[in-house]
Amino acid sequence: MAFGRLERARAPSPMSDINMTPLIDVMLVLLVIFIITAPLMSSSLRLDLPKTEGGRASEAPKFLSLAIDAQGQLFVAEQSVTLDQLREQAERAAGRDPATEVQLRADQSVPYGRVAELIGLLQQAGLSRIGFITAGGSAASAPK
Template identity: 40%
Template structure:
């Protein structure tokens, strides 16, 4: 039975250690992995609720879009014309037929931020039913206020 004792030949010199201890590195990497796994879903779910303010840049348009506006009291406007809820499907089907090149026109939907969310979704449902799938929700830019 023998033991490796430091020899007296080197007199204070140690041989360089050839092995790297990777356990602390693995521990740190696992902690970082857990942190990223926990925070990544929160980053996508944490969207601002006050949507009417935006810093998005305007979209390039190839043709004049159709504007649909919904006032705070629920009054609907297509362009400058006021329409009733019952007239909306007929008006939207006429708008869908005006598309150029077999492509329906783009629709700009402007809704008051104090409006009921269900009202906006009903209008979007009617847009989808009419085949108007290119819908942009308009907001007020931060610089425009």
């Protein structure tokens, strides 16, 4: 010990390794976010949006108009039909043109199972293009 000098410990040398803990924490948070959002992204709604060009009268698509009233009665082009008659008409329409579209109008009180049954019948007949026709307006303003 020299006159009045105190021994001082050496200052710690700088650490040359990267601290991995914050990096791992961030990566785990990102992994959790991707695990949660991946199923949501795969079930997105795909729409076949209309083209901007106007169609000519000769380009009008062929369609079959199908309606179900509140009592479950079926109507094709405003004519009452049975399930067997509907099957025959759908098979004939699919035989003429498989791209024929079915425009389905169902009363709000018709059970979902009945609509699903009709969709299955139409697909078995060879018609896979089915459009649901609804009334205009928002669902929030509809009476409950």
